[in-house]
Amino acid sequence: MKVSASMSAPAVSVTAATTIGEAARHMDVHGVGCLAVTEGGVLRGLVTDRDIAVRAVAAGLDRDDPVADVMTTPVVTLDAADDIHVAYRTFRSRGVRRLPVLDGQRVVGMLTVDDLLMDVFRRVADLLGPVAWSVLEEPPGPRDEIGPRAPVDGKSPPASRGS
Known part of the structure; x- marks a missing residue:
């Protein structure tokens, strides 16, 4: 089975200039805990709910600061054509909970540990x-x-017996 069969698509994305507050609103509206940060369709980083809590709020950043200040980079990714077993190995070896799925350079989805649990x-x-x-x-x-x-x-x- 291919990664593309289990991923959530499309991935919710923002630009690096998007404010931390706006990113948090996107997460709330779309019910996700992770946003792909893209520029011209190319993945530049990820911003997670944990990035906002730990790198922004705990560090005293302002909600109007850009997500570029708190995003995770470089990003570990999967290819949409990868076998699902590649995803299992990547999650295990890299210790992450979410992986952007690419088709070439374009982000086409997001695969999470929860998606793999559903597969199991x-x-x-x-x-x-x-x-x-x-x-x-x-x-x-x-x-x-x-x-x-x-x-x-x-x-x-x-x-x-014994009844």
Whole structure:
């Protein structure tokens, strides 16, 4: 599976001259914790909610200062055509939570650790689907307080010992 299948698209972006206050409003309006900082469509950096809290607010910067003062650079990126396993390895080795996804030099999306968790959940669901159906047909374990297990194939379940 390709990175492009799991990324959020399009990535929300601002310019380096965008104010810290305006960047925070963009994050709020779009429900994201990270903005791509671009100039002429080329990625220049990232600004995260943590950058605003730690590098701006804690450092006493003004909300009218540009995001260029607090953005993270250089930026680790992924290519839209990369296999999702490249993303897993990159997150693990680089210790980041968000990665911009590029098509050439153009930012086309953002991949987050949460996106990968959704991928894991889908894979587990695919794997466990057949098991879940078999459990629904005959739940495992002894009879509980609710009563005996439902009959399977028209036959009554075996009696529980000690009942």
